[in-house]
Amino acid sequence: MFRLSFLLVLLSIPILSGAADSSTNYQEEYQRQALAIYRDTIAMRTALGHGQVPVMAHYLADRFRDGGFDDDDIHVLPYELPNGEDVASLVVRWRGDASSGKRPILFAAHMDVVDALPTDWARDPFTLIEEDGYFFGRGTGDDKFGTTILTATFIRMKAEGFVPNRDLIIAFSGDEETDMLTIEDLASTHRALIDAEFALNADAGGGALGTDFSPIAYQVQAAEKTYVDFELVVKNPGGHSSRPRADNAIYELADALTKIRDYQFPVRHNDITLAYFAQRSMTEEGELGAAMRSFAEDPGNPKASAVLARSPSQVGITRTTCVATMLAAGHAINALPQTATANINCRIFPGISVTEVEAKLKEVIGNNEIEIRLTYKPKSAPASPLREDVIDAVTKAVKKLNGDMPIIPYMSTGATDGRALRSAGIPTYGTTGSFSRAEDSFAHGLNERVLVSSFYGALEHWKLVIQELAGQSP
Numbered sequence: 001m002f003r004l005s006f007l008l009v010l011l012s013i014p015i016l017s018g019a020a021d022s023s024t025n026y027q028e029e030y031q032r033q034a035l036a037i038y039r040d041t042i043a044m045r046t047a048l049g050h051g052q053v054p055v056m057a058h059y060l061a062d063r064f065r066d067g068g069f070d071d072d073d074i075h076v077l078p079y080e081l082p083n084g085e086d087v088a089s090l091v092v093r094w095r096g097d098a099s100s101g102k103r104p105i106l107f108a109a110h111m112d113v114v115d116a117l118p119t120d121w122a123r124d125p126f127t128l129i130e131e132d133g134y135f136f137g138r139g140t141g142d143d144k145f146g147t148t149i150l151t152a153t154f155i156r157m158k159a160e161g162f163v164p165n166r167d168l169i170i171a172f173s174g175d176e177e178t179d180m181l182t183i184e185d186l187a188s189t190h191r192a193l194i195d196a197e198f199a200l201n202a203d204a205g206g207g208a209l210g211t212d213f214s215p216i217a218y219q220v221q222a223a224e225k226t227y228v229d230f231e232l233v234v235k236n237p238g239g240h241s242s243r244p245r246a247d248n249a250i251y252e253l254a255d256a257l258t259k260i261r262d263y264q265f266p267v268r269h270n271d272i273t274l275a276y277f278a279q280r281s282m283t284e285e286g287e288l289g290a291a292m293r294s295f296a297e298d299p300g301n302p303k304a305s306a307v308l309a310r311s312p313s314q315v316g317i318t319r320t321t322c323v324a325t326m327l328a329a330g331h332a333i334n335a336l337p338q339t340a341t342a343n344i345n346c347r348i349f350p351g352i353s354v355t356e357v358e359a360k361l362k363e364v365i366g367n368n369e370i371e372i373r374l375t376y377k378p379k380s381a382p383a384s385p386l387r388e389d390v391i392d393a394v395t396k397a398v399k400k401l402n403g404d405m406p407i408i409p410y411m412s413t414g415a416t417d418g419r420a421l422r423s424a425g426i427p428t429y430g431t432t433g434s435f436s437r438a439e440d441s442f443a444h445g446l447n448e449r450v451l452v453s454s455f456y457g458a459l460e461h462w463k464l465v466i467q468e469l470a471g472q473s474p
Contacts, residue, residue: 047115109146146202204430221430223383433461
């Protein structure tokens with residue numbers, strides 16, 4: 001995810017900062033409260049196996065109660081994972097005056113994190129540490145940034161007397177980093193609590209900064225590819241390695257993998273990817289920028305798609321991709337292999353079925369003796385239509401705080417809770433309200449960090465977005 005950098009956000013002029021900002025510059029009550037929530041929740045090891053997700057859910061529920069939200073509108077929903085661990089989701093409804101006649105807006109984020117081993121980090125990952133203009137800690141970006149900013153913004157705006165013209169609903173899930181079962185539970189079992197016209201997901205999207213901290217662009221996620229794993233399995237009688245056979249499980253598997261490597265799925269596009277390339281071309285120079293521009297104008301341009309296919313960061317936006325990620329074979333160094341297996345990870349373009357991809361892999365391999373097993377239950381969802389009100393609200397907030405820049409809708413090649421919401425019929429748009437530099441992206445890795453100015457800037461961003469989407473008409 002990208003994170004946003006601001007300085008003096010209360011001014012309406014775009015003044016950007018580098019990494020020299022400090023939390024001591026932000027002493028308003030809502031800013032200090034946001035930092036306290038951030039610090040307290042970073043300290044909770046909400047990774048799988050540590051049992052801290054329910055603790056965080058109840059902690060945040062108490063913050064909403066303290067902020068004046070009705071207890072009847074605060075729901076901590078327990079959920080037992082397949083491994084027997086208890087996690088939870090949190091749903092909070094801020095009741096509006098219904099003057100708009102519109103359905104609610106859902107605000108999504110997740111409380112769990114990828115685990116971090118303190119022995120591997122230069123700093124304690126479960127202590128929020130401020131250093132050289134950054135906040136360090138597991139979840140500072142993914143996604144206790146989102147849960148903190150949304151919680152603090154709701155509490156702040158309620159304290160300021162803001163009354164939304166429609167209901168606003170918080171939905172924080174508890175296992176986004178693993179099986180995403182809690183968001184599916186919310187979208188099915190508890191649909192009445194979270195049903196909405198559309199959702200804003202604070203776990204995707206955001207802005208990019210250059211190395212010098214200058215803003216480049218802001219992205220809004222509107223689609224995700226389908227994640228699928230296939231296992232290729234080759235069986236063979238085997239035998240003694242001193243008596244080689246004409247058929248060999250490892251060689252047969254290698255031949256199949258070579259064919260998959262050499263095959264390219266057909267080029268695909270939708271309104272989101274065309275808009276993405278049209279906007280991205282404004283910020284990308286050279287051959288790649290020219291290809292983006294050409295593809296946006298004519299997605300059937302083979303030269304443009306070939307250039308994009310050579311870019312690891314762009315190829316997945318133009319087509320389905322399948323790639324080998326794991327191998328296993330043999331049982332002894334002096335025996336012919338009886339079994340050889342490989343995992344093929346596919347990211348499928350929206351609108352393409354899993355069965356279609358599986359059939360194509362079988363055709364490409366051309367060997368009926370090789371078994372293809374589906375090892376991960378596919379979870380797909382349609383792209384969300386580009387809503388003018390959402391794009392306008394985000395654009396106005398970004399422009400007011402940071403000046404003009406491209407606002408780029410995009411399709412994610414990864415996965416978030418937005419997939420389950422879209423699948424359930426709730427159009428979802430990823431926007432964090434933050435900017436970051438590419439070299440500061442450490443989500444899931446060591447020394448995860450967020451710019452201090454980005455944290456406080458996002459508080460202003462979300463207030464502006466909510467005012468635009470749910471404020472009273474002049």
